[in-house]
Amino acid sequence: xxxxxxxxxxxxxxxxxxxxxxxxxxxxxxxxxxxxxxxxxxxxxxxxxxxxxxxxxxxxxxxxxxxxxxxxxxxxxxxxxxxxxxxxxxxxxxxxxxxxxxxxxxxxxxxxxxxxxxxxxxxxxxxxxxxxxxxxxxxxxxxxxxxxxxxxxxxxxxxxxxxxxxxxxxxxxxxxxxxxxxxxxxxxxxxxxxxxxxxxxxxxxxxxxxxxxxxxxxxxxxxxxxxxxxxxxxxxxxxxxxxxxxxxxxxxxxxxxxxxx
Amino acid sequence: xxxxxxxxxxxxxxxxxxxxxxxxxxxxxxxxxxxxxxxxxxxxxxxxxxxxxxxxxxxxxxxxxxxxxxxxxxxxxxxxxxxxxxxxxxxxxxxxxxxxxxxxxxxxxxxxxxxxxxxxxxxxxxxxxxxxxxxxxxxxxxxxxxxxxxxxxxxxxxxxxxxxxxxxxxxxxxxxxxxxxxxxxxxxxxxxxxxxxxxxxxxxxxxxxxxxxxxxxxxxxxxxxxxxxxxxxxxxxxxxxxxxxxxxxxxxxxxxxxxxxxxxxxxxxxxxxxxxxxxxxxxxxxxxxxxxxxxxxxxxxxxxxxxxxxxxxxxxxxxxxxxxx
Numbered sequence: 188x189x190x191x192x193x194x195x196x197x198x199x200x201x202x203x204x205x206x207x208x209x210x211x212x213x214x215x216x217x218x219x220x221x222x223x224x225x226x227x228x229x230x231x232x233x234x235x236x237x238x239x240x241x242x243x244x245x246x247x248x249x250x251x252x253x254x255x256x257x258x259x260x261x262x263x264x265x266x267x268x269x270x271x272x273x274x275x276x277x278x279x280x281x282x283x284x285x286x287x288x289x290x291x292x293x294x295x296x297x298x299x300x301x302x303x304x305x306x307x308x309x310x311x312x313x314x315x316x317x318x319x320x321x322x323x324x325x326x327x328x329x330x331x332x333x334x335x336x337x338x339x340x341x342x343x344x345x346x347x348x349x350x351x352x353x354x355x356x357x358x359x360x361x362x363x364x365x366x367x368x369x370x371x372x373x374x375x376x377x378x379x380x381x382x383x384x385x386x387x388x389x390x391x392x393x394x395x396x397x398x399x400x401x402x403x404x405x406x407x408x409x410x411x412x413x414x415x416x417x418x419x420x421x422x423x424x425x426x427x428x429x430x431x432x433x434x435x436x437x438x439x440x441x442x443x444x445x446x447x448x
Numbered sequence: 449x450x451x452x453x454x455x456x457x458x459x460x461x462x463x464x465x466x467x468x469x470x471x472x473x474x475x476x477x478x479x480x481x482x483x484x485x486x487x488x489x490x491x492x493x494x495x496x497x498x499x500x501x502x503x504x505x506x507x508x509x510x511x512x513x514x515x516x517x518x519x520x521x522x523x524x525x526x527x528x529x530x531x532x533x534x535x536x537x538x539x540x541x542x543x544x545x546x547x548x549x550x551x552x553x554x555x556x557x558x559x560x561x562x563x564x565x566x567x568x569x570x571x572x573x574x575x576x577x578x579x580x581x582x583x584x585x586x587x588x589x590x591x592x593x594x595x596x597x598x599x600x601x602x603x604x605x606x607x608x609x610x611x612x613x614x615x616x617x618x619x620x621x622x623x624x625x626x627x628x629x630x631x632x633x634x635x636x637x638x639x640x641x642x643x644x645x646x647x648x649x650x651x652x653x654x655x656x657x658x659x660x661x662x663x664x665x666x667x668x669x670x671x672x673x674x675x676x677x678x679x680x681x682x683x684x685x686x687x688x689x690x691x692x693x694x695x696x697x698x699x700x701x702x703x704x705x706x707x708x709x710x711x712x713x714x715x716x717x718x719x720x721x722x723x724x725x726x727x728x729x730x731x732x733x734x735x736x737x738x739x740x741x742x743x744x745x746x747x748x749x750x751x752x753x754x755x756x757x758x759x760x761x762x763x764x765x766x767x768x769x770x771x772x773x
Contacts, residue, residue, distance in 0.1 A: 200586045204723055204745075207588040216585060228705070286558055309550070314584050314591075315704060316566050317545075321554035330523050330636050333551045336698060346639065351547050352606075352707075353650060353699050354643040362634035367550075370705070372694030408563035412579060412592040417723075423737060423746075423753035431756055435764030438736070438754050439772050445751070447713040447734040448656075448680065448769060 188245050189302040190236045192270070193292060193320070194252045195280075196261040197226045200312040207416075214411045215281065216313075225261045228308025230376035232368035233265060235338065236306055237377070242341035247271045249302070251295060253288055254280040259392055266387035267379035273390070274299065278397035284407040289322030294400040296327060302363065304345075309334055309367040317367070324365035332358050336371040451484045452477060453538035454506065455529060457548045461493025465652055466544035466606035468504055473571060473610040474542055475505030480573050483539065486510060488532045488625070490517050490525060490548070498622030503614040510535070510625040522551045523635040529556055531627040538599070540578060545603040553603040563595025566603040569708070569727075570610075578602060586704055587723030606652060607708035609731060644699050648683045651700065656682025656713040659702055659729070662689040663718020663739065664758065670696060672762040673717060679766045679773075685709065687725045703728035717758045721746030738762070 199222040208217045225233075233250070240246035249272040250265035252258045258280070262273035276295050280288065296305060305324075310317030324331035332349055339357050340346040346359045350369050368374065379387075397404070426441060428434035442448045452474045456467035463471070474485040487506035489497055494511025501509050510532055516524040529552055533541065541556060543549030545567045557564035565571075568580040577594050580602055584591045595601070604610070651657060658677040660670055670684065677684045685702040686695070702709055703725040714732035718739060719725060726749050729735065737750035738761050747753045754761055 198585065200724065201722075204588050207585065209589060214591075216589070285554070285564065286561075289554075289558060310567075310705065312586060315582075315586070317550055318554040318557075318564055318566055321551050322558040325555040325558040330634060331551055331555065332522065332636050334547055349547070349638075350698050351641070352652075354641065355699075356638045356642075357640040358636045359639050360636050361632075364634075364636060369698065370688065370692055371698045372692060375692050406596075408557075408561070408595055408597045409565060410594055410596050412594055414584070414589050414591050417583075417587065417590050420748050422748055423750035425742075425747070425753040425755060431760040431764045432768075434754055434756060435761060435768045438752060438765060439768035441752055442713065442734065442736070442769075443772055445734055447736075448772065 188243065189247050189249065190239065190304045190306060191249045191251050191296060191299060191302050192233050192236050192265070193305065193307040194229045194233065194250050194261040194265060195226045195308070195311045196223050196252065196254060196258045197311055197313040199224045200227065209414050209416065214414045223257060223260065225264055226308055226311045226313070228310060228368060228370065231370045231374040232306040232308050233268060234374040234376045235335070235368050237268060238374070239338050239341055242338065249274060249299060251292065251299070252276070253278055253292055262392055263387050264379065266390045267384040268377065269383055272393070274393045274395060276395050276397055276400065284409045285316055285318035286322055286408060287404050289319050289326055290404065291397055291401055292319065292323050293326035295395055296323070298395065298400065304363065305365045307365065307367050309369045320365055320367035329363055329365055331365045331367070333367045334369045335366040336369050337373045450539040451486060451536055452540045452542060453532060453536045454485060454487045455541065455543045455549065455552065456487055456489050456501070457546070458489050458491035458493050458497055462497055463501060463504070465611065466546055468611035469606070469608045470542045470544055470604055471501060471505035472612040473604060475612060476610065477540070477573050477578060484508065486536045486538070488529065490528060495622065495624070500614070502618050502620040503616050505612055507620045509620065509622040511622070512625045512627060514629050516629040516631055519638055520631055520635045521548055521638065524629050524631070525552050526555055527629050528625065528627050530559065532625055533560070541601045543601070543603045545605045549603045553601055557601040560599055561597065562599040562601050563597040564601045565593045565595060568602055568604045569608055571602055571604065583704060583727040587727035605708050607710050607731065609710055644697050648677055651683050651685055651702070651707055651709055654683035654709070654711050656680035657685045657709055657711045658682060658715045658717060659685035659687065659719060660690055660717045661687035661719030661725070664690060664695065667695040669759065672759065676715065676762050676766045679769050680713065682711065682713070687719050716746055716750065717762065719746055720744055721749055
């Protein structure tokens, strides 16, 4: 069973808000000094693939990314977590819309066939669009199951858990499909072992040129009109009191005054 | 701009709050623009729900109650949506950013070559096209975006709050969409659904929410949150950190990557206040933070704050609220 996991290297979402600034010319964050990390849900997707490989012996995992050379870091991380192969589509990812990215990834996936599953994070931690996974499915004329959190049955027929608004569904697959992965407590990405990190540095990365795998990228269908920092909030009114009982009573009184209870 | 096609998933034969938001937004755009709003109602009870959808902003209702929609929501949903799109030929397709729209939205946009903007918290017509506002970068920035194509697809976050009050004087047509669904062998099939049990109201509809984060320290601590929520007649929510630790089910997650909620009262317990979480509760009328750390970021976002250990604060607050009511 061949599983391809789509990965994206993004601006570290954990950087504090005060370190976040916007380049108004490009309508994008200033990223010169900010650290880049593997997008969080892509980590969940990778963990799901690793768990599936632990559950059945025949699984081979390929990590696929789209981006400039800097995106190789995501692939190195995947290899350090013992993914079998790593492939990057070389493109200036930031200039493309989701559909263009999906078309490039679909073209790369056709070169990597045969595979049985494509996993992608439900959305990237930068633009938070959540489009590429389902669009890749459409480009490949495959079914898509969004918001999968775990594998329910690793033997054929494969079944996965899909998170819904309240609860979940168990979904049985009938063949190759694209799954977008959301977080739960079973798919927090593990840490790599030191020896595997060392070994990963020596493994080859395959690079595909965007122009060679897809002749016509088309035009972007989406425009960013503005990107702004949210309005600065005011500091909370802190309730005072000599004891916790007094503080709690003061809080309850203020809530009553504000009409909140 | 021409017509708007609104895609709704019916639950128990009625539109969800997210679906009513879509209709409200569509009606607002159509009011300026003059286009017709067609609601595509997926799931059982479409014929009966039709007039209700019209009273909330639809001019016409197409419904499909084929049982294949429940077993194969993605693949059957795409066949139905594609058929409705061919019939209506809308300039704008509106879907909820929920488990259905997050699948169908990108797929129909890719199929049509239409520009797609997802996870909108608001949208409005400007100079003939719909501009969308959405939080990005975990809520550290707000983007305004628009499709550059003549046809656009937009998904709206549940909790956007655009629903209109029912106007029973509105009239329109209701008819079944003629579509033959032939499930293929490779379609994913829903074999079981589990609804996570909860004693109180649903998060999306709760007027009070008590929400816990990493500072709660473990699953046991959530019992104190439940007691306070019960005293308030509200629901319990959580930050992503608490979900990742396995302390609460994923359905309770609030934030950029969880639910967006709009209660009258939101009490954040042991939540640091990272923007990722705050975009999910930004529409709460009164936000209260309870945190041990007086410098916690959450006190920048909250209206009221209590500095202290939640294990003492919550029982005391529960008692104080019970005494007041």
